[in-house]
Amino acid sequence: QSVLTQPPSASGTPGQSITISCSGSSSNIGVNTVNWYQQLPGTAPKLLIYSNNRRPSGVPARFSGSKSDTSASLAISGLQSEDEADYYCAAWDDSLSAHVVFGGGTKLTVL
Amino acid sequence: QITLKESGPTLEKPTQTLTLTCSFSGFSFTSSGMGVGWIRQPPGKALEWLALIYWDDDKRYSPSLKTRLTITRDTSKNQVVLTMTNLDLVDTATYYCAKYSTGQHGFDVWGQGTTVTVSS
Numbered sequence: 001q002s003v004l005t006q007p008p009s010a011s012g013t014p015g016q017s018i019t020i021s022c023s024g025s026s027s028n029i030g031v032n033t034v035n036w037y038q039q040l041p042g043t044a045p046k047l048l049i050y051s052n053n054r055r056p057s058g059v060p061a062r063f064s065g066s067k068s069d070t071s072a073s074l075a076i077s078g079l080q081s082e083d084e085a086d087y088y089c090a091a092w093d094d095s096l097s098a099h100v101v102f103g104g105g106t107k108l109t110v111l
Numbered sequence: 112q113i114t115l116k117e118s119g120p121t122l123e124k125p126t127q128t129l130t131l132t133c134s135f136s137g138f139s140f141t142s143s144g145m146g147v148g149w150i151r152q153p154p155g156k157a158l159e160w161l162a163l164i165y166w167d168d169d170k171r172y173s174p175s176l177k178t179r180l181t182i183t184r185d186t187s188k189n190q191v192v193l194t195m196t197n198l199d200l201v202d203t204a205t206y207y208c209a210k211y212s213t214g215q216h217g218f219d220v221w222g223q224g225t226t227v228t229v230s231s
Contacts, residue, residue, distance in 0.1 A: 002157055035217035037158070044207055044224050045150075045158065050215040088158050092216065096174045100148070100160035 003028065004089050004103035011109040017077040020106045022089030024070050028101055032092040034072040036065055039086040039105075048087070049074060076108075084110045113137035115147070115208050115222035122228050127198050129227060133191040133208030140186050141166055146211030147191040148218060149182065151204040159204075163211055164191060198229045 005023040012018040022034065036049035047056055049065035052072065062077040072089055089103040119131035133147055140147065148163035162182040163171045172180050181194045191208060205226045209218035 033216050035215070037218075039158075044221040045209075045218075046221065047215070047217055047219045050217045050219070054215070056215070056219060090158075090160070090217065097171065097177075099171055099173055100163070102150075102158045102160060105157045 002104035003093060003101035004091065006087075006089060006103040006106045008104065009107050009109065011111055012076075012079045013111045014079055014081060016079045017075065018079060018108070019076075020074045020087055020089075020108070022072040022074070022103050024072070024091060024101075026070060027095040028070075028091045028093040029067065029072055030070040031094060034065065034067050035090045036063075036072075036074045037088045037090065039088065040082075041085065045088065079110055081110045084108055113210060113220045115210060115220060117206060117208050117222045117225035119206070119225055119227065121226060122230065123198050125198055125200060125229060125231055129193075129195040129198055129202070131193045131195075131206055131208075131225065131227075133193070133222060135189050135191070135208075135210065138210060140184065140189065140191075143167075144213040146213070147184070148209050148211050149191075149193045149206060150209060150218070151202075151206045152224075153201070153204040156204075161195075161206075162193060165211075165213075200229050203227065203229045 033051045037045040038048040039045040052067040053065045115135040145166040149161040205224040207224045210220040
């Protein structure tokens, strides 16, 4: 089991908006920022959101992130077929020695 | 342009030691705030962070794998090496190296990954 909890799957139709949740604890999301990664089929992950809600250059504005207490969310508006991918949240965890933890991933299907 | 590329054996036997090399270009590893990390992904499963080495040679390891992992760097060759001892079948995975940025607290550029199969 992953330290960060994500729903295993999500789906939506083109143009819709969806949200993917990421639940953590006081030792990770509660005290550190959250990043989101997008992994298109057969490719390496790509940084999608950093520091909870910041987008790297080139990431469309329809991707947004938020954080509250020990949970975070990734929102995608105006869903497109090319958004079909696996999405992972990640954060530093301060328990034991500081280390990075990932969520179990959410497979997004665009119907 | 920043690039990273993983290299190493594709097949290893149980109990052996795996050595993976990440060769990178386009950034200076001695610049403050830089790091290179390793992340793996078993077939059909989630990402798992393994280790990270910073520009100042500080190192971080996954607590569950710490006793088996060693991460080192060769700044003259622009390489980071990960060794994993006592391999098991469950270590079969695609292994990625990625550039870490303290400014973003995340891995902002990834290599293509290298697949390692552990089998007798």
